Amino acid sequence: MLIILLTAFVVSLIVTLLMVRNAKAGSCVHDHDLSGPQKFHTAPVARIGGIGIFVGTLAGVVAIFWRDAAIGRLAALLMLCAVPTFVSGLTEDLTKTQSPRRRLFFTAVSAALAVFLLDGAIRRTDIPGLDWLVATTAGAAIVTVFVVAGVANSINIIDGFNGLASMCTVLMMASIGYVAFQVNDSLVLALAVAGAGAVLGFFVWNFPAGLIFLGDGGAYFLGFYVAELAILLLQRN
Numbered sequence: 001m002l003i004i005l006l007t008a009f010v011v012s013l014i015v016t017l018l019m020v021r022n023a024k025a026g027s028c029v030h031d032h033d034l035s036g037p038q039k040f041h042t043a044p045v046a047r048i049g050g051i052g053i054f055v056g057t058l059a060g061v062v063a064i065f066w067r068d069a070a071i072g073r074l075a076a077l078l079m080l081c082a083v084p085t086f087v088s089g090l091t092e093d094l095t096k097t098q099s100p101r102r103r104l105f106f107t108a109v110s111a112a113l114a115v116f117l118l119d120g121a122i123r124r125t126d127i128p129g130l131d132w133l134v135a136t137t138a139g140a141a142i143v144t145v146f147v148v149a150g151v152a153n154s155i156n157i158i159d160g161f162n163g164l165a166s167m168c169t170v171l172m173m174a175s176i177g178y179v180a181f182q183v184n185d186s187l188v189l190a191l192a193v194a195g196a197g198a199v200l201g202f203f204v205w206n207f208p209a210g211l212i213f214l215g216d217g218g219a220y221f222l223g224f225y226v227a228e229l230a231i232l233l234l235q236r237n
Contacts, residue, residue, distance in 0.1 A: 004190055005197040007063040012056025012201025019048050020211045045210060047093050050218025053198045054086055057225070060194025071187050074118065078191065078228060081113040085152065085224045090217030103220060104149050110224050111148035115141045120231045122147060144231060152223030159219045163207030166199050166214065169222045173199070176229045183237045188229055195225055 061079055065072025088106035092098035114120040121140040125131055133139035159165040177192030199222065205211045214222065 001190065001193050003067070004060050004063045004193050008056045008060030008194045008197030009201045011059035012052045012198040013204055014201075015055045016049055016052030016202050016205050016212060019046060019051055020205055045213055047213040047215035048090070048217065049202050049206060049212040049214045050086065050090060050093070050216070050221055053202050053214070053218050054082075054221055056198030056201050057194050060197055061191075064190045064194060067190075068186065071190060074187055075191055075194070077117050078114065078225075078232075081110050081117060081228070082221055082224055083110070084113070085110040086217050086221040089156075089215065089220040093215040093217050098216070100153075103216060104153065107149045107152045107220055107224055108145045111145040111228075112141065114148075114228050114231075115144055118228075118232065120144070120228055120235060122231055123235065148224055148227040148231070151227035152220045155214075155223035155226070156216060156219035159214045162210040163203060165219060165222070166203045166206055169226055170196050170199050170203070172226045173229065176226070176233055180233055183233075185233060185236055188233045188236065191225075191232075192229055195222075195229070 058079055061072065061075045064075045085103075085107040088098055088103050092103060121134075121137075121144045123134050123140050125134060125143075130143070134143050155165055155169065158168065173192040173196040177189050177196065180186075180188035180192060202212070202214070202218070206213065
């Protein structure tokens with residue numbers, strides 16, 4: 001697991017540094033809106049940190065495949081499912097043309113793909129009435145898509161305060177990874193380690209100096225990723 005962690009960390013660290021150095025002040029990749037309640041910065045800051053995290057996580061998945069091809073294929077499928085939500089968010093970071101509704105739609109598409117390709121669906125909640133709904137295939141898919149979209153949006157809301165969103169997701173993935181270790185789920189553990197390593201590589205440049213932010217691409221990707229790890233942990237165990 002150490003190789004997976006270091007691979008994701010180093011790749012994310014380097015790619016994010018390149019993003020920081022090559023992003024010119026005043027360019028379209030900067031967040032110029034300083035008025036939001038969650039805005040902590042006083043000058044425009046690049047908001048394309050999601051690129052480093054996505055590439056770093058992908059590098060971690062390659063390391064997973066190198067260690068265990070069967071687990072690596074499932075991990076690669078999860079990254080494939082994440083593409084719609086990441087691309088939609090990154091498009092918003094670069095062009096400011098993606099409405100919140102459109103971004104949530106593509107996050108829902110990613111969640112639906114995970115249900116179809118990885119069987120990542122919520123089928124038990126211990127909530128009276130809701131368990132009846134998720135007992136059906138369609139009901140489980142609808143509830144899962146709703147939950148994943150909500151978690152993704154919640155991470156996006158807290159992006160803007162140096163280190164907050166990134167460290168929250170690291171703690172979430174560490175917790176999920178610990179439980180996965182306890183139940184001997186190698187897939188979820190490896191994915192949690194890869195994701196945490198990639199976020200830590202970004203964190204170096206995000207906290208405390210705030211040189212770069214997650215942006216919608218990074219926030220929606222991490223929200224999707226964390227939600228799917230939690231769902232897969234429950235569904236597989």
